[in-house]
Amino acid sequence: MSQPSQKHHKIAAQKDFKKERNIRAMNEAQAFIQAKKKISPTETIKNIIQGIPYHEISESLFNDPETLQSALESISSAIEHYDQFYSIDQLKTAINEAIDSKISLFETQELQLNCELWKEAIFSYLSIFKTEIAESLKDFWINIMSSSQKYPSIPQRSFQNLHSKIIEEIEHLKPSNPGFSAEEICIIEDKEGCNGAFCDSLESIEKNACFSNKMECTSRCLCKEETCLNRSISKNRRKYIKDVDVIEMPAFGFDKRTAQIILQIIGKSIDAKRFLNVSMPIAINWAANQINDSFKHILQGIMTEEIFNLNDKYFSKALYNSIEALGEIYGHDIILKEFTIHQKGYGIFCNTSQGIPKNAFLGEYAGQIYSAGEFYEKDLAIQNSKNKIQPANSTNESSNFYTVELERNKNDIKGYSVFFVDPIPRGNWTCKINHSCYPNCEARTVIANGRYTIGLYTIRRIKSLEELTWNYSSCTDQIEEYKNSICLCSKTNCSGYYLINPSKTDICLPLAGKICALLFSSSAKITSDEIQYIEQFNLDKSLMHEIPEWLKCWTYTTLNYITSYIELRKNDALSNLKAKIEAKLSSELEKIDLLKDSLIKELTISLSRARYLLSNIPDSNMPPICILTEIEVLNYLWGDDCNSIKNQLNTLFENDISVKVQNLTKKPINNLNEARTELLKIKDHLKENQSNNWIYKGIADILHLTAYNQLFFRFNAYQSFTSKNIRLKNCELYNFECSEYYEEESNFEYDGEHLHRLLAGWNSRDYAANKSIMFNGLKGPLLLPSIQNSQPSFYNEISRIKFLNKIFEAPLVSWSEYEEANLFIFDEEAKVFGTPMFYDYVNKNISVLNVCFQDLDVQWNLISLST
Numbered sequence: 001m002s003q004p005s006q007k008h009h010k011i012a013a014q015k016d017f018k019k020e021r022n023i024r025a026m027n028e029a030q031a032f033i034q035a036k037k038k039i040s041p042t043e044t045i046k047n048i049i050q051g052i053p054y055h056e057i058s059e060s061l062f063n064d065p066e067t068l069q070s071a072l073e074s075i076s077s078a079i080e081h082y083d084q085f086y087s088i089d090q091l092k093t094a095i096n097e098a099i100d101s102k103i104s105l106f107e108t109q110e111l112q113l114n115c116e117l118w119k120e121a122i123f124s125y126l127s128i129f130k131t132e133i134a135e136s137l138k139d140f141w142i143n144i145m146s147s148s149q150k151y152p153s154i155p156q157r158s159f160q161n162l163h164s165k166i167i168e169e170i171e172h173l174k175p176s177n178p179g180f181s182a183e184e185i186c187i188i189e190d191k192e193g194c195n196g197a198f199c200d201s202l203e204s205i206e207k208n209a210c211f212s213n214k215m216e217c218t219s220r221c222l223c224k225e226e227t228c229l230n231r232s233i234s235k236n237r238r239k240y241i242k243d244v245d246v247i248e249m250p251a252f253g254f255d256k257r258t259a260q261i262i263l264q265i266i267g268k269s270i271d272a273k274r275f276l277n278v279s280m281p282i283a284i285n286w287a288a289n290q291i292n293d294s295f296k297h298i299l300q301g302i303m304t305e306e307i308f309n310l311n312d313k314y315f316s317k318a319l320y321n322s323i324e325a326l327g328e329i330y331g332h333d334i335i336l337k338e339f340t341i342h343q344k345g346y347g348i349f350c351n352t353s354q355g356i357p358k359n360a361f362l363g364e365y366a367g368q369i370y371s372a373g374e375f376y377e378k379d380l381a382i383q384n385s386k387n388k389i390q391p392a393n394s395t396n397e398s399s400n401f402y403t404v405e406l407e408r409n410k411n412d413i414k415g416y417s418v419f420f421v422d423p424i425p426r427g428n429w430t431c432k433i434n435h436s437c438y439p440n441c442e443a444r445t446v447i448a449n450g451r452y453t454i455g456l457y458t459i460r461r462i463k464s465l466e467e468l469t470w471n472y473s474s475c476t477d478q479i480e481e482y483k484n485s486i487c488l489c490s491k492t493n494c495s496g497y498y499l500i501n502p503s504k505t506d507i508c509l510p511l512a513g514k515i516c517a518l519l520f521s522s523s524a525k526i527t528s529d530e531i532q533y534i535e536q537f538n539l540d541k542s543l544m545h546e547i548p549e550w551l552k553c554w555t556y557t558t559l560n561y562i563t564s565y566i567e568l569r570k571n572d573a574l575s576n577l578k579a580k581i582e583a584k585l586s587s588e589l590e591k592i593d594l595l596k597d598s599l600i601k602e603l604t605i606s607l608s609r610a611r612y613l614l615s616n617i618p619d620s621n622m623p624p625i626c627i628l629t630e631i632e633v634l635n636y637l638w639g640d641d642c643n644s645i646k647n648q649l650n651t652l653f654e655n656d657i658s659v660k661v662q663n664l665t666k667k668p669i670n671n672l673n674e675a676r677t678e679l680l681k682i683k684d685h686l687k688e689n690q691s692n693n694w695i696y697k698g699i700a701d702i703l704h705l706t707a708y709n710q711l712f713f714r715f716n717a718y719q720s721f722t723s724k725n726i727r728l729k730n731c732e733l734y735n736f737e738c739s740e741y742y743e744e745e746s747n748f749e750y751d752g753e754h755l756h757r758l759l760a761g762w763n764s765r766d767y768a769a770n771k772s773i774m775f776n777g778l779k780g781p782l783l784l785p786s787i788q789n790s791q792p793s794f795y796n797e798i799s800r801i802k803f804l805n806k807i808f809e810a811p812l813v814s815w816s817e818y819e820e821a822n823l824f825i826f827d828e829e830a831k832v833f834g835t836p837m838f839y840d841y842v843n844k845n846i847s848v849l850n851v852c853f854q855d856l857d858v859q860w861n862l863i864s865l866s867t
């Protein structure tokens, strides 16, 4: 009986000081929060709880320091345990549990009662500071969101599975189209054996002599047959079998932005990263239903399922609480949008309870092998066929990234080459393995049974239920395609996209350089020294066989160009890194060597494609570019043709009596210099007599550039042609299962300038197909605006200065990249190309290109343009 009255007495006593205490504590806490502005939610809560005058609430508890200490510790650990995020309700539950677990340990009933009172006081304090807690949560969330905003995120994704049924047999060496002879291309010659070192792990195998030379280890090698990874395929070592060791099923993940948000909530400790990289993906993919609020559902699964350890449970609870707490403030629907999982099609998962060990051979990446020429030919035919049904660009479906490159080694007797393995018409389960930025498998080109093939191996131990992944390292130069390739690997180091955009790296040589190479190849004859130079690179012998002389010259010039470019990059690296440590320098040099390899790869692919085209073109000995002779230039500037500059000027000023251009163009001309002088006179006339008319000043500037140009060239158009029909299976075109019964024929119509675009864009695969990319690149540095069509009405003093500055600062940058230059119009049907900026570049690069060009003397002076 005494106890309840004691409680009443205590409560009455508390009422007296409650008001005063609340005000004081609130002031203290507020002062603290104000002083420290943005403190984390945990800190805010700790400050509030520490500010409570415990001795005033419960003297007897306070007089028992040991008990108080232990009770405070349990509250503290309850707060720490949930880490950064709290809602008031979550806190109450946590503190309730923490204090209740202590109450039964208190010896006297009085202490137990005091403790209850104390708990109530804490709750009332938390309610008083509700707004502060919510504010601090909001601040934290806003910080997280603003720093995660820069990462790519998928609003929604509809993945279309290309084909769900695939063959298990490896049929990758049988050509499906007549004329495609991949079978012979991929046979390798036998050589000596290795010394037995570095054969048993993928990390070290690069150092193995046979492997690095793309040779097969055999009984003549000193390595052990049972452990040699280079012999996995030929020895038919254990392969992992679908539906037994591995299983194909829908695969899910989240984007980089979500991964970053989670990391900021749970921290970046090793355990937190392990939770995100390993446990979360397992939970996501094995959750029974992936519905709207599945994120919370998945986290609940981790908290209850036995396969997840205490760390996983701890982090999933922290994350769960955060999502709940934020949902209470912002609304659950809004917060759940930031924690969404998406499907990435199907994937392959480890289906054995014991997992898969490191360095295990999984299987061959089976598929049809194509040479580069054949592969792109087929790709264009597929596009053509698809466009007939659905116009180009009308679909946002992400592209087909099933094809894998297979490189024949540069030491191979037949020379270096690149092939493409396409699993769509005939592949196996390995083509269903998804990409990851932190993969557990790797694809390697190996030699097995005398042939090149791609083997898939594990590079880490794979846990039961874990998804198998490898890093695609695939490039696309189409920015839209790149942007659509948002990666759902859900890893802490995710790069954001599963494709690489080469323009983001530095392998883009300027278009002027590529046109320059074409220009020199068309005017030169190949010498025996140059042939020897090409031979050093050991390019595929069949690629160089029976090709026109100009293409050999182009190969030489381009190789020379790549070598000089790489040398320049290395010299830069050496001078920049001199003061730095040697290890950094060697890794920088290694990167530059890799860049060289990738440039040579692109050159090889372009050559293979050019050969394919040339076999269809009857006039293939004609080079694609031709420099205009003096007479041709004279005709272009001052001839009677309606497109000559003189006649364009006449048409332009036909009705303008204030401009006496007609009179000036009547003068008979005997040579090129006279024509140039006349053009400059017209330029001066427009500038001086029409000083307020900026339209004329714009034309005058273009005339100036035309008159000073020393090098004009044109593209020789070849005959257009339609490629031979290619038989395509329905699975290559639609999302049906692959079947021999449904086939259709398709081809591609090549226009007369397809080859030019292909060679001018030799490290850009879509150049050939896309006319506008090349034309945009030519605008300005290689093609001047049309005088007749350009009447730059907004051309004024400011835009002129900006425009000239751009030319001086970056003479080779396409004009489509800056606003002022777009005041001019370019003739899409232009036949004659060339600008003084390009001529200047050609002259500067003569030594690099090692081609004689003396007959063009440099007279041009850009500075005179600005006056």
Ligand SMILES: C[S@@+](CC[C@H](N)C(=O)[O-])C[C@H]1O[C@@H](n2cnc3c(N)ncnc32)[C@H](O)[C@@H]1O
Residues within 6 Å of the ligand: 159, 161, 162, 163, 344, 345, 346, 347, 398, 399, 400, 401, 402, 431, 432, 433, 434, 435, 436, 485, 486, 487, 488, 489, 498
């Ligand atoms: C070789 S396939 C992999 C199997 C594919 N998921 C399927 O169901 O057929 C490559 C395609 O899978 C999807 N994919 C693979 N890895 C991905 C990732 N990390 N994120 C998003 N999508 C991915 C992309 O659509 C890609 O074009």
